[in-house]
Amino acid sequence: MNSTQSSLTTPSPSITLRFLAAPTDVLTAGSQGVHGGRVLEWIDKAAYACAVGWSGTYCVTAYVGHIHFTRPIPSGHMVEVRSRIVYTGRSTMHIVNEVLSADPRDGLFTRACDCLVIFVAMDENRKSQPVTPYVPVTDEEKRVQQAAISRIDLRNAIEDEMIAQTYSSNSTAPEITHRFLAKPTDINWGGNVHGGTAMEWIDEAATSVTMAWSGERTVAVYAGGVRFYRPVHIGDLVEVTARLVRTDARTMGVMVHLRAGDPRERNEELPLAIHASMTYVAVDYDGNALPARPFTPQTDEDRALRQHAMRLRELRAEYEPMPLVAPTQHKVRFTD
Template identity: 75%
Template structure:
């Protein structure tokens, strides 16, 4: 297909592949056995952004990231591929499926480390949503992936509604961590807003600090979901990232994270929510083997309500049973969630 942007005819591609080396600077802390989850989320956002902009011919913003299982670590020094492709388009939205694979450069046998769905929205010069070219699946595989993306629509709405019902006050006793800092010019993208991937890296860092402080162990993200973007973050904004643990299972720790941002002259009490997410972590030993979690016992009514919230989110994912977006490549060892 062809379309016209700024008077020039172009033939947009529905897919993009980024390839690069995982660097030592992609590892969050000394002794970690792989790239941290936040950096992987940043890579996914960049690949999906390139795909969205290439398809729409417009500036695009991240609206939603969901259902990411981190099945294995990506070692520093591996060749990484981020494969992003259009699955479905709405009026101004693009549902983009992404998979992250890596390989030892001496062998170049790529295996999947995680996959997810990202939704981008195209914007015009006035920062209003603008129509995008329609994507028409042509092959059986493209039709299958489109159906898988659509099977997640109701689940996404149900998760968002459940997350918006919750409130977080000082009466909660769950372990928490708050990071505060200013958004810098180096954090922003080509449209002048903070990269969605950078914001996701921030939430992973706060949640990692929270779970490490509670467990006394190195922790890694094994799941991220319900990542909803509500407003952009700008240069000079005061950013507050609050992570709170709400439930522990045998090995896993469920964490909710809220990123708030706004004018620092207005103080920290009224910063609007820019992003929220639910994430799951496990503690690991020096060899990367999962450890049992230190139990968190709910004390207050708020603690018990938020613990049930974590259970409800898990039940919603089981109830809706979204179709898999990717066919298995090979069996890979996975971090246990329970």
């Protein structure tokens, strides 16, 4: 086999998507940039392409975590979404993603968001299947792999903490539910709703409840513990419920549950498909963070959920995972 043939058959552990941010990527009039849900959709698509390219088979999103939104992406910016595999399990691929953008007139890319996404490789019967192990070579690749491994215990602890909570009508907390049918345009090549599309729905519901509470425009600054339990299909009735659970000086913590199922079977609560924890800040028209309107829990459940949100913060501090990405800024020369 010659070198050209070899390069065609060796899977690449990374991929970069590049495109322009469009006016339709902005959620609200007067916003400083693209909304967090659309950025998450971009990340999921790039990570999916990376996972499929490595595994050679259909893949599903299992987890998205440690999402840091560091600055807005203006409409008209050139966007780069970089996804790279840093660790593999038997059937899982841990993918680090960075979203950078630049004014096309100067080509100076800076980071706007980064996160970790885990995909699972599936066979033709939708059962998990083994993937080729990823073996790091450089010192930086080895460091990032250890950083991904350092997050496994934290991820499990966060998931256990989130599953243990109770959400009922015994609450006075601000809450909003978006309800709609999943459309054919929402699905991926495997026939299920894009994980990124579902995360966009989650962001929209969480944005709704935080804007209603604060009376201001709000933006996502962090998301963690986005756990995928089951797929969403065309025609499913989707219910996305976002509940405000805590506020501090500037931020608002929101828990979101996405449920989905056959609308003809409404005798029981729709099955849980995705559970997520989101953090938002209210901003003025210049994009400056505003003080958060205080929320005081009234019921035992509200007080327990506030403690739950604080415990999630404590867990992240307790485990102190290694950083996945280093500061990045580079100049790109655009060519035809």
